[in-house]
Each structure stands twice: as structure tokens, then as C-alpha cells.
Amino acid sequence: MKNWKRMLGIVALAALGLVTAACGGTGSTASSSSNAAVKTQAAASAPKPATASKKKILVAYFSATGSTKAVDETAAQTLHADLFEITPAQPYTDADLDYRDDASRVSKEHNDPNRHTELQNPTPPNFSSYDVVLVGAPIWWHEAAWPINDFLTKNDFTGKTVVPFVTSYSDPLGDSGKKMEALAGTGNWQEGMRFKGRGSQDEIEAWAKGLKF
Structure with a gap:
């Protein structure tokens, strides 16, 4: 039990x-x-x-003395963009660029109403693949230097955002942006920017970031 x-x-x-x-x-x-x-x-x-921008960006420029090139390189680095130099078929010499000489090349070109400068290659590789194009040039005679004209007229900017900018020690942007837009005839053109000479790195970076691409 x-x-x-x-x-x-x-x-x-x-x-x-x-x-x-x-x-x-x-x-x-x-x-x-x-x-x-x-x-x-x-x-x-x-x-x-926040995801990084998927836009593909090109910075195209003509630079006679190096000032515009300096701005372009900083802008391209800031925007992670590709660079394309707009190069005349016949490069300019120092004598060609002497605007004080009426017989110089730039003086003669300025007096030609067509102001045509043939380029080595007006169209960048894979140009159609870019969403945004920045176009830079120095100011000559109060307007964007005409060697960029062939680049503007021989490319189709349809569907692209285009931002013009210029370099000058004295002249303002003026209506250079509007004239560039008229030559191109296509594209969604934004307000332009003018840099004094080569500009400063901080100024260029701030401007490029402010574009919000």
C-alpha cells in the first residue's frame, strides 16, 4: 500500500x-x-x-585659356559626371586669341555674322544616353564664345535638362544662356551661371550641388 x-x-x-x-x-x-x-x-x-540620383550627366565645355576647363572639371567631379571638351578643328593660338588685334583670328571671326568655328567632333560619344547636359564657355565680346555654336546646333537636346554657364573676369552672363538655348532649339534649359575667372572650388561645388541632380 x-x-x-x-x-x-x-x-x-x-x-x-x-x-x-x-x-x-x-x-x-x-x-x-x-x-x-x-x-x-x-x-x-x-x-x-535617400537613393543616389540615377541621372546620367555630361559636362561639355570649350576653354580657350583654361579658366572654363577648371570650372568644368570641378563641376564634373562634384556631380560624378562625364567630361567632353568642345575642340575646334583648328586650335586657337595665343596670337589667334588677341582680341586687341583687328587682324587676329577671333577679331575676324567676331566680325563675321555667321561666327562659325568647325569642330573636331561636335557630338560626344553616346550623347543620346545623357539626361542632363551642362554647357560651359568663356565670354567673348559680351556673349558665350562661338566655338560652342556647332555643338549646340548639331546635337538634339530633346528630353534633356540643359544648364549653361560661362566664365568671365568682367562681363555678366547677360543673355548668353538665352542665345545658347535659341541655337540649340531643343531641351529643357535652366537658369545659367557666371563664374569670375576660374571661380573658387567652394563656389563651384556649392553651385553644382544646388542643381540637385
């Missing part, structure tokens, strides 16, 4: 242990599931980081 009661006691204790273990395991599982749900919800509601 005593042995039988002892056996009943052992069985009861074992059963109680199983129930306790089962309850504890359920609580732990429920707690883990609850924590996972909270983490999932928090991850879903967390703000997503």
Missing part, C-alpha cells in the same frame, strides 16, 4: 513538472514572437535612406 501511494506521488510530481515546463516554453515562444513582430514593425516604419 505504501509503495502504491509512493508511486502515485512520483507520477503526480512528474505530471506537474511537465505542465510547468510546457507553460514556461509557451511563454518563451510567445515572448520571442512578440519581440520579432515589434522588430519587424519598427524596420518597416523606419525611414529609408
Whole structure:
């Protein structure tokens, strides 16, 4: 009889242990599931980081003395853009650029109403693939230097955002941007920018970032 009661006691204790273990395991599982749900919800509601611009950008420029080139290189580096130099088929010499000499090349070209300067290659590689095009030139006789004219007239800017800019030690942008837009005839042209000489790195970087491309 005593042995039988002892056996009943052992069985009861074992059963109680199983129930306790089962309850504890359920609580732990429920707690883990609850924590996972909270983490999932928090991850879903967390703000997503801003994605980098997918726009493909080209900086095209003509530079006779290097000032415009300096601006272009800084702008291209800031925007992670490709560079394309607008190069005359016959490069300008220092004597060609002497605007004080009426017999110089630039003086004669200025007096020609067509102001045409043939380029080595007016169209950059894969030009159709670009979403944004920055066009830079120095100011000559109060307007953007005419060697860029062939680049503007021989390319299709349809569907592209175009930003003109110029370099000059004295002249303002004036209506150079509007004249460039008229020559191109296509594209979504934005407000232009004028840099004094080579500009400063901080100024160029601030301008390029402000374009928000």
C-alpha cells in the first residue's frame, strides 16, 4: 500500500513538472514572437535612406585659356559626371586669341555674322544616353564664345535638362544662356551661371550641388 501511494506521488510530481515546463516554453515562444513582430514593425516604419540620383550627366565645355576647363572639371567631379571638351578643328593660338588685334583670328571671326568655328567632333560619344547636359564657355565680346555654336546646333537636346554657364573676369552672363538655348532649339534649359575667372572650388561645388541632380 505504501509503495502504491509512493508511486502515485512520483507520477503526480512528474505530471506537474511537465505542465510547468510546457507553460514556461509557451511563454518563451510567445515572448520571442512578440519581440520579432515589434522588430519587424519598427524596420518597416523606419525611414529609408535617400537613393543616389540615377541621372546620367555630361559636362561639355570649350576653354580657350583654361579658366572654363577648371570650372568644368570641378563641376564634373562634384556631380560624378562625364567630361567632353568642345575642340575646334583648328586650335586657337595665343596670337589667334588677341582680341586687341583687328587682324587676329577671333577679331575676324567676331566680325563675321555667321561666327562659325568647325569642330573636331561636335557630338560626344553616346550623347543620346545623357539626361542632363551642362554647357560651359568663356565670354567673348559680351556673349558665350562661338566655338560652342556647332555643338549646340548639331546635337538634339530633346528630353534633356540643359544648364549653361560661362566664365568671365568682367562681363555678366547677360543673355548668353538665352542665345545658347535659341541655337540649340531643343531641351529643357535652366537658369545659367557666371563664374569670375576660374571661380573658387567652394563656389563651384556649392553651385553644382544646388542643381540637385
